[in-house]
Amino acid sequence: MKKIKILQVNKLYYPDIGGIERTVQHIAESLKEKTEMSILVCQPKGIGKKEIVNGIPVHRCGSFGILFSLPISFSFLWELRKEARGKDILQFHAPFPLGDLAFLLSSYKGKVVLYWHSDVVKQKKLMILYRPIMKLFLKRVDAIIVGADGVIKGSSYLKPYQSKCITIPFAVNDEIEKKGKQYLKDAAPNLTKYCRFLFVGRLVYYKGIDILLQAFAAVKDAELTVIGSGNLEDKLKCYVDEHGMSDRIHFLGRVEEKQLYHAFSSCDVFVLPSIEKSEAFGLVQLEAMAYGKPVINTNLPSGVPEVSIHGITGLTVEPGNVQDLRNAMQWIINHPEERCIMGKEARKRLESCYTINVMSDKILKLYEELLKA
Numbered sequence: 001m002k003k004i005k006i007l008q009v010n011k012l013y014y015p016d017i018g019g020i021e022r023t024v025q026h027i028a029e030s031l032k033e034k035t036e037m038s039i040l041v042c043q044p045k046g047i048g049k050k051e052i053v054n055g056i057p058v059h060r061c062g063s064f065g066i067l068f069s070l071p072i073s074f075s076f077l078w079e080l081r082k083e084a085r086g087k088d089i090l091q092f093h094a095p096f097p098l099g100d101l102a103f104l105l106s107s108y109k110g111k112v113v114l115y116w117h118s119d120v121v122k123q124k125k126l127m128i129l130y131r132p133i134m135k136l137f138l139k140r141v142d143a144i145i146v147g148a149d150g151v152i153k154g155s156s157y158l159k160p161y162q163s164k165c166i167t168i169p170f171a172v173n174d175e176i177e178k179k180g181k182q183y184l185k186d187a188a189p190n191l192t193k194y195c196r197f198l199f200v201g202r203l204v205y206y207k208g209i210d211i212l213l214q215a216f217a218a219v220k221d222a223e224l225t226v227i228g229s230g231n232l233e234d235k236l237k238c239y240v241d242e243h244g245m246s247d248r249i250h251f252l253g254r255v256e257e258k259q260l261y262h263a264f265s266s267c268d269v270f271v272l273p274s275i276e277k278s279e280a281f282g283l284v285q286l287e288a289m290a291y292g293k294p295v296i297n298t299n300l301p302s303g304v305p306e307v308s309i310h311g312i313t314g315l316t317v318e319p320g321n322v323q324d325l326r327n328a329m330q331w332i333i334n335h336p337e338e339r340c341i342m343g344k345e346a347r348k349r350l351e352s353c354y355t356i357n358v359m360s361d362k363i364l365k366l367y368e369e370l371l372k373a
Helices: 019-031 075-083 097-104 124-140 149-154 159-164 174-186 209-216 233-242 257-266 283-290 322-334 336-353 356-372
Strands: 004-009 035-042 049-053 056-061 089-094 111-116 143-146 165-167 195-200 222-227 249-253 269-271 295-298 314-317
Touching: 004 019, 004 097, 004 356, 019 035, 019 089, 019 283, 019 356, 035 075, 056 075, 075 097, 089 097, 089 356, 097 124, 111 124, 111 356, 124 159, 143 149, 143 159, 143 356, 149 165, 159 165, 174 257, 174 283, 174 336, 195 209, 195 257, 195 283, 195 322, 209 222, 209 233, 209 322, 222 257, 233 249, 257 283, 269 283, 269 322, 283 295, 283 336, 295 322, 314 322, 322 336
Parallel strands: 004 035, 004 089, 035 056, 089 111, 111 143, 143 165, 195 222, 195 269, 222 249, 269 295, 295 314
Antiparallel strands: 049 056
16 A cells, blocks of 8 residues: 655754654654655754654754744745655644745645644734734645644634644653653652652743742742753743752753653652643643653643643643642642542553554544545
8 A cells, every 4th residue: 555645844853852843753753654754844053954863754954043933944945845746745833934934835736734733822923924824824724633622722813724623632652651651660659748849841931930930939848850941041040049949949951861751750740830822732741641740730721731630630720820839739749649649540541542552543544534535
């Protein structure tokens, strides 16, 4: 049987790490035996290159750097046109305004799938220029994948295109799922009233890391590890120093996968304090749940509260509410038995809803249905 030729299009690709980049990688690597999969992205900065990454052909277009979260790459406009030739399906990942524009200039006639990760929230002035392009692109695409029903409900742009939308939950990669399973076989539960919290993500405004630090300042019997980097890093470290929390809060910066897995196994609770619907799902929640860790997340108008369920696999608080987050953290410290039960339920939820096999089977089925149509 002839394999479907797929070109995935995104801003960046592994080893650049983010929720979207991980999803692109998961799709590519889980379907590389069943399809002819290739990737077109940009460099964060520098000249373009072609390479093979874990068996996947990856074309990285040169760029002058990233401005307003968007690579500045003129070569991307014509490289998409060339790479699209002969492909059965193009799959884009949004938000990526340059990708929308390049497609509209490409004259491509085949099937188009869009994976909608989140709305553009912060760059409201730029939306005046981008919105007409985005609307043309949304009219053209054949199917729109979202990671959770809440993404559609919370979006400012998707409602006119609901008939094209299909919910396919994100997934953790097989390695994390297996490492988490092995960890849980050997791990002894922490039943003491002391808690090790973990945050993993970019240190940028919508992640709510500043809210987390303010809440943590009044929390007793706990420590916090922060993994990630971003434009708020220096400001956050100053806040920690000024409030005498350097002995309880540990900034590790960007880490290798081995250190990341160790951090998940070493923590007791994962915290996702995001404050804007730019956080459409929070893939990192799944990585923590793979290790049987309960999650404190926020009640955003997105897919975030659908992943870890309040009172079952963790706690959900109102976004941006310091007192609410502080109370949740202190409650979970003071209730170690309930904390462990939530962790077990988190792992069960992961296994039933958020594995690579579940996600890749649904995406492949969508590809096949589009081509039949």
